[in-house]
Amino acid sequence: xxxYETVIGLEIHAQLKTESKMFCSCDNYSVDAKPxxxxxxxxxxxxxxxxxxxxxxxxxxxxxxxxxxxxxxEKFNFERKNYFYPDLPKAYQITSSTKPPxxxxxxxxETEGVIQNIRINHIHLEEDAGKLIHPKxxxxxxxxxxxxxxxxxxxxxxxxxxxxxxxxxxxxxxxSILRYLSISDANMEQGNLRxxxxxxxxxxxxxELGTKVEIKNINSFKMIERAIEYEVERQMELLGENKKVxxxxxxxxxxxxxxxxxxxxxEANDYRYFPEPDIPPLEPYSGKEIDxxxxxxxxxxxxxxxxxxxxxxxNLSTQDAEILTSDLxxxxxxEQTLEELPDITKNDEIxxxxxxxxxxxxxxxxxxxxxxxxxxISDCKVNHKDLAELLDKADHGEISGKxxxxxxxxxxxxxxxxxxxxxxxxxxxxxxxxAVKVMITEVIKENQGPVSDFKAGKEKAFGYLIxxxxxxxxxxxNPQVVNEILKDLLDKE
Ligand SMILES: [Zn+2]
Numbered sequence: 001x002x003x004y005e006t007v008i009g010l011e012i013h014a015q016l017k018t019e020s021k022m023f024c025s026c027d028n029y030s031v032d033a034k035p036x037x038x039x040x041x042x043x044x045x046x047x048x049x050x051x052x053x054x055x056x057x058x059x060x061x062x063x064x065x066x067x068x069x070x071x072x073x074e075k076f077n078f079e080r081k082n083y084f085y086p087d088l089p090k091a092y093q094i095t096s097s098t099k100p101p102x103x104x105x106x107x108x109x110e111t112e113g114v115i116q117n118i119r120i121n122h123i124h125l126e127e128d129a130g131k132l133i134h135p136k137x138x139x140x141x142x143x144x145x146x147x148x149x150x151x152x153x154x155x156x157x158x159x160x161x162x163x164x165x166x167x168x169x170x171x172x173x174x175x176s177i178l179r180y181l182s183i184s185d186a187n188m189e190q191g192n193l194r195x196x197x198x199x200x201x202x203x204x205x206x207x208e209l210g211t212k213v214e215i216k217n218i219n220s221f222k223m224i225e226r227a228i229e230y231e232v233e234r235q236m237e238l239l240g241e242n243k244k245v246x247x248x249x250x251x252x253x254x255x256x257x258x259x260x261x262x263x264x265x266x267e268a269n270d271y272r273y274f275p276e277p278d279i280p281p282l283e284p285y286s287g288k289e290i291d292x293x294x295x296x297x298x299x300x301x302x303x304x305x306x307x308x309x310x311x312x313x314x315n316l317s318t319q320d321a322e323i324l325t326s327d328l329x330x331x332x333x334x335e336q337t338l339e340e341l342p343d344i345t346k347n348d349e350i351x352x353x354x355x356x357x358x359x360x361x362x363x364x365x366x367x368x369x370x371x372x373x374x375x376x377i378s379d380c381k382v383n384h385k386d387l388a389e390l391l392d393k394a395d396h397g398e399i400s401g402k403x404x405x406x407x408x409x410x411x412x413x414x415x416x417x418x419x420x421x422x423x424x425x426x427x428x429x430x431x432x433x434x435a436v437k438v439m440i441t442e443v444i445k446e447n448q449g450p451v452s453d454f455k456a457g458k459e460k461a462f463g464y465l466i467x468x469x470x471x472x473x474x475x476x477x478n479p480q481v482v483n484e485i486l487k488d489l490l491d492k493e
Contacts, residue, residue, distance in 0.1 A: 004201040004239060006232050007209060008167050009159035012174060013152055014184045015128060015192040016057050021149035022127040023051030023094065030146035035133075043149035045090030050278050053078070055289070057151035060183040061101050061125050062284070063295050064153065067177060067302065068120055070105030072292070075283050076124075078276040083269050086143055087130040094276055095126035097154065101284070107157075107177070108304075109169045118170050119158040128152045153184070159198065159209065164228035168221055171195060176303045180328050188220050195224065199231045201239060210235075211245040215252055215259055227252040231259050306331055314338075314355035323363055329377045333384050334362055340388035341395075361391060365405060369412050381415035382408070390418040397478045436469075436481050440489055443468045454490060462486070 021028050024042035042049045065072055077099040080092040105120035130145035155174065161167050175193060178186040186193040195218045200210040215231060218224050230252075235245050250259040275281075284290040301309070303325050310321035310331075325331045338344065338358045344351060366387070370380060390411070394404040399422065407421050443465060444451055453461040469482045 002239075003204045004236060005204045005206075006162055006164075007159045007200050007202060007212075008161035008164070008228060009198040010155075010157045010161070010167060010170065011196045011198070012155040012157075012171070013128075013194045014155070014178055014186055016060055016151040016153060016183055017185055017192075018054055018056045018060070018151055020054060022054050022057055022125075022151040023149055026149065028150055033146055035142070035144040036146060038146045039148070044145060045088075045148075051094065051276075053279060053282075054151060057125060058101070058282070059290065059295055060151075060181075061123060061153060062290065062292070063181055063183065063298055064155075064178070065102030065105060065123055066296060067181060067299060068102075068105035068107060068123075070102040070120060070123060072284060073099065073101055073103055074285060075099060075281050076101040077281045078279045079273050080276050081126075081271045081273055083271055085129070086141070087132050087145075087148070089130070089145065089148065093127060093129065094279075095154075096124040097122075097126075098273060099281070100124035101282075107170060107173055109166065109173055111163075111166055111169055116160075116166070118160045118166075121156040121158050123153060123155050126152050126154060159200075164225045164232065167197060167228055168225045171221060171224055173303075176326070180300055180302050181298075182300075182328075191219060194219055197224065197228055197231075199228055199235070201232070201235050201245070211247050213245065213247065213259075214249045216249055216262065218252065223252060223254070226257070227259060230257065234259065303328075310334075314359070315352040316355065316359055320359050320363060323367070324359060327377060330362070330367075333366075333377050333380075333387075334358060336384035337362070337388045337391070340385055341392055357395075358391065361387070365408055366412075369409070380412070382411045386411060386417045393418060393422075397480060400475055400479070402475055433481060433485060436473075436477055436485055437489070439469055439472045439477065440482065440486050443472060444489060444493065451490065451493060455493070462490075465490075 016028075018028050020026060021038075021043055024040050026040050026043055027033070027038045030038045042051055062072060064070075076096055078094050078096050079098055081095050081097075082092045084091050100122040102123040103121075105123070106117045107120065109116050109118055128147050128150040130143055130148040133142040133144060135142065157170070161170060171188075171193075175186040175188070178184040178193070184192060188194065197215045197218060198212045199215065200212040202208065202210040213231060213235065215227050218227055231250070238245055246261075246264060248264040249262045251262050252258075253260050282289075284292075307318075307321040307325040310316045310324060311318060314321075316324070324334045338351075338355055341354055341358075344354060366377075366380065366382070370377060387408075390404055390408060393399050394401055399407065399418075407418050410416065410421050411418060447465060447468060450461040450464050454465070465486060466479070466482055469486065470477055470479065473482075
């Protein structure tokens with residue numbers, strides 16, 4: 001039996017979060033807008049209008065290109081891709097795939113401990129189309145052109161992935177890079193990150209690619225893996241029965257859990273590409289328009305570098321460092337909270353100990369609550385200053401660890417700070433030796449049995465007595481103070 005190898009390449013679309021659209025000054029943020037509110041004669045495709053490219057969008061393509069180690073092309077050209085569809089009023093899309101701004105590049109992914117380079121073929125810039133809305137009861141469709149003209153990056157990979165899982169990991173890593181660069185929200189569920197997958201099989205050892213099938217409009221991470229897995233099995237079955245795989249475009253049907261044929265190669269459009277006559281070609285190195293030194297200065301520390309730094313600088317475990325850097329905002333929250341602690345010194349050991357505490361708190365308390373509420377760290381009501389203040393109070397014995405967690409729960413719900421909650425509820429830990437002494441004296445009186453046991457050398461009885469004092473104080477006595485005074489008083493018994 002012939003053994004087959006899976007070959008996967010991806011084409012990814014990511015909407016850029018620039019303030020204005022790609023070729024006009026319309027607002028690029030339309031989440032709260034009424035249909036067709038953010039439109040103008042340019043993005044409505046009125047005759048006689050002139051597109052003006054958005055400089056920020058061009059700079060951001062170069063920024064991504066540099067982050068992925070791609071080559072900046074000497075010259076890049078906008079061109080027209082002609083097709084008719086109701087969501088595209090101009091009847092052409094302005095794109096740049098023939099002479100793209102960035103050529104080559106790579107993303108390093110890790111699957112089960114194996115590092116692999118996924119090569120990028122090129123990155124180009126284009127504009128998004130509008131949206132069609134199909135009312136359930138009407139025999140008509142509505143057109144919303146708020147999205148028409150949104151700057152869109154297309155990232156095309158080489159066919160370097162060999163398993164559905166690798167495609168998912170690649171997409172997750174790319175999402176992290178886009179978010180760390182702050183150029184796209186890169187949210188698949190909200191449609192600002194989408195991908196098409198090209199899948200083919202070939203006998204192991206053969207260089208030439210097999211017939212490819214394209215799955216269009218994958219819009220969740222779960223779907224990437226499932227849709228590709230299904231498609232690989234489908235093609236495997238065909239080849240096993242000596243049937244041919246037809247080159248076609250297929251769509252994923254979530255309810256049926258399978259891919260369905262949409263159009264074959266014969267039906268494919270001829271887009272009649274030609275250079276956009278209204279926008280001159282851009283030679284980024286020739287003029288002063290694009291300042292690459294400035295763009296290089298924008299390059300941030302990316303997730304993998306940050307995670308490695310957290311391991312080295314704070315002695316965190318790989319797992320904790322990865323969790324904390326999985327979201328740029330979360331990694332900032334961690335470092336800001338740590339810096340806010342009053343006694344952070346340059347002493348590495350103290351810094352590492354505190355970092356471990358802050359990391360544990362964020363992972364076990366903050367993240368758990370965020371996940372439960374289904375919100376992200378940017379919507380968290382507890383800011384880093386308030387969290388640092390709470391952790392500092394627990395650290396100095398002003399409140400116990402248990403009480404600190406209760407206070408945090410309330411801070412998370414109400415947005416109040418720890419001081420306000422402690423005052424309102426009288427939760428401050430009892431460190432006042434006078435008050436503790438009174439409680440201990442009572443406990444000794446009430447527990448003469450264990451007291452004699454302790455006197456007779458039974459160490460366990462001491463722990464029991466501590467427990468009784470803590471219970472009497474409803475957990476609010478400072479354990480260290482209880483310990484010292486109890487020892488003192490038992491000696492005098
Ligand atoms: Zn416009």
